[in-house]
Amino acid sequence: MDSQPSSTRFVACSASGDIDMFYYDRFREKEEGISNHIVDNGSSVMLSMNPKLYRAVRSGDIELFRRLHLEDMDCADLEQQVPQGNTVLHIAAHSGNDPLVKCILQLCPDLIKSKNTNGNLPLHIAAAAGNLSTVEILVSADQQQSVSLREKDSNHDTALHLALQNRYEEVAFYLFEADQEVTHYMNGFFKSPLHIAAEAGYAELFKRMMEISAGSHDVPDEESKQRIIMAAIHGKNGGVLDVILEKWPSLVTPDNSCQINPLSLAAFTGYLEGVQKILEKSRHLAYLRHENGFFTIHQASKKGHIQIIQELLKHCPDSIELLNSKKQNILHVAAKYGKSKTVRYMLKNPEFEMLINKKDYKGNTPLHLASEKGHPEVVSDYIWDSRVNLQVLNIKGSTALDVVNNSVYPSYRKRLTWLILRYAGAPQGKNASIMKRHSRNYPDLGPYDNRINTFILVAILVATVAFAAGVTAPNNMTSSLVHNAMFHVFVITNTIAMYSSIIVVVALIWSQLSDFHLLRASLQFAVPVLGLALAMMSIAFTAGVFLIVRENAMLSIFVLVFASIGILTMLVLFTPLFLPSSLPHRILRYVFYYPVLLLIKVTR
Known part of the structure; x- marks a missing residue:
């Protein structure tokens, strides 16, 4: 445990x-x-019931049941059980066959107290199945109603628990009125019927239970109240929440001792109506810090709930200045967790202007955090704002670009983030520049070996395929093909693929000279050229296949369409390797904005 x-x-x-x-x-x-109520007597023989009796009860054939009884069947025979311990009364109660239930009770009234292996009475079974009329019959037939209504199964559930868990409101209402003392009985999950009614959103039943509770000594403790309001908020049950706030106002007072702030929980789950209701009762909860260091407005920002942020600022306008335990404002939090819509909303609203370049306890701005976590969409929205200062340094002397560069093996999204910052002209910090010029501790070249070997292998394969295609084509060439446009495409693209792949192999040979700068330069040159070779090989293949099937219109169209999709997908994946590493002019940034935006959408 x-x-x-x-x-x-x-x-x-x-x-x-x-x-x-x-x-x-x-x-x-x-x-x-938890006991399963099965006694281990060392025998492997399971309980069983007379087959004819079982079929009669299961099918609900009351006439067959009566004939069996008249033939030679007494109460002892009716007490037989199936392997799970259910008697004929359990089975009839589950199916809701009221005439059969009445008949069984007349013949053997003691069966009303029998339990199956899960500790369920027939009343439990009927309540769980939502059979209201059967529940009424069983309750009326019981000479000790309060005993059956309060009886618990192996999970400590009463009949009222089971009716509520299975969302049978009418059955639950009837059982509650039959015995109101069960309202606060706890089951194995430490849930009372009052709690489950709050979860289910049964406002009328919950209100009635609360009225009874107010007049009794069995009032829920503070922990139980806390669980109940949490259930109402998680279920987004406004009617239940209204009753709770009316009956238990202490839960939303500033000096409440609850471990969970109801307002913070409502904000976190995106329950706008709940936030509004709680704020109307007490706005002071917005200024209570959660154990994770967040205030309510930070919770809403973390989950990207813009409407809740607006509602909180409507009632508590100065909560915009609240900082969490890391001295981060709500824009920091939204940027850190990649909530691009929330960041975009704040950047467009002048009310949040003072937060744009604010630093946290490590000197990081929201741009630093979005860059560090690899959220290219947030960074893209951020750098287009002229108020953003790209030169801000954190306590380590790093800019947002330096933070991305700290990754030895950056993910694809971090690569996009780095490109976006470079396009915006984001500088490196002084410390990063000095370390780059004077450091002699170059990284270990070992991890690059597999990458280089893979590139060389791919380049050789492309060269081999291109060579084979180029040598084979003349043998099958006819005079009509020489003047065909697709044949020209095939020859040109195949030639480019052939020599591009050879150039890649030669370039990567230079990377084997154990010099880090030479290795990096070789990779920066070879990878885009390899992408070009793959693209040309794909186009050459498409052109070749098209020439073969050109007489069949359907096949020709299929080849062109599918090839276009494949080549476009490949170009999207390779675009970051082809684009320039910086765009000093704003016009060029506009030109490359949409390709980068497409990449962001693809990798989201």
């Missing part, structure tokens, strides 16, 4: 939405395992 303190596990589970597992773990710790 997890050795974490229960309070820490509770907060962690609430943030992840896995509250049920937290309380079930507690239940298992308390009970030391």
Whole structure:
């Protein structure tokens, strides 16, 4: 069992939405395992029922059931059980066959107290199946109603629990009115019917339960109240939340001792109506810091809930200046977690202008954080704003470009981020420039060997294919092909592919001389040329196949369309390798904006 303190596990589970597992773990710790009510008597023989009796009850054939009873079947025969411990009354209650239920109760009334291997009474089975009329019959037939209504199964669920869990509101309402004391009984997940009614959003039933609770001594403790309001917020049940805020106003007071801030939870889950309702009761919760160091507005920014940010600023305009435990504002948080729509909204709104170049406790601006996490769409939106200062340094003396360059093996999205910053003219920090000029500790060249060998292998394969295609073509050439445009395309692209791949092989041979700068220059030259060779080989193949099937219109169209899609996809993947590393003129940035935007969409 997890050795974490229960309070820490509770907060962690609430943030992840896995509250049920937290309380079930507690239940298992308390009970030391859940009994399945099966006695191990050393026998492998399972319980069984008379086949004719089972078929009669399962099919709901009451006439056959009566005939079997008249033939020679007493109450002891009716007490037979199927392997899961269900009696004939359990089976009839599940199917909702009221005439059969009444008949069984007349013949053997004691079956109403029988339990199956899960500890379920027939009343539990009927409630779980949502059979209201059957539930009414069973409750009326029970001489000790309160006992059956309060009886728990192996998971500590009463009939009311089961009706609510399976979302049968009418059945739940009836069972509640039959015995209101069950309202606060806890099951194995530490959930009471009151809690489950809040989850289900049954506002009328929940309100009625709350009215009964107010007049009794069995009032939920603060932890239970906290779980219930959390259930209402997670389920986005406005009617239930209204009742909670009316009956338990202490949950939203500034001095509440709850581990979870209801306003923060509503903001995190994107429950706008809940945020509005809680703010109307108390705006002070917006200024309470969560254990993760975030205020409510940071939680909304982290998840990209723009409308909730607007609502919070409407009631608490100065919350725009709140900083989390890392001295980060809401723009920092949105940029860090890649919420491009939220960043775009803040950049367009003059109200957030003062946040654009603010630094956190490490001196990072929102642009630094977006660059570090590899969010090219956020960085793209950011650098187009003229108010953004690309030269800002953090405490390490690094610009946003330096932060991206710290990655030894950058991901594709980080590569895009680096390109976007270079296009915008983002500079390197002084420390980075000095280290680049004077450092003698070059990185280990070993990790590059596999990459270079792969490039050489691909280049050789391209050269081999191009050579074979070029040698084979003259043998099959006819006079009509010499003047065909597609044949010209084939010859030109195949020639380019052949010599481009050879050039790549020669260039990469230079990278084997154990010089880091030479290796880097070789790769920067060879990779784009290899991309060109692959593209030309693809076009040459398309042209060759087209020449073969040119007499068949359908096949010709298929080859051209599918080849166009394949070549376009390949170019999209290779575009970052072909584009220039910097665009000093703003006009050129506009020209290359859309190719980069397409790459961002593809890699999102």
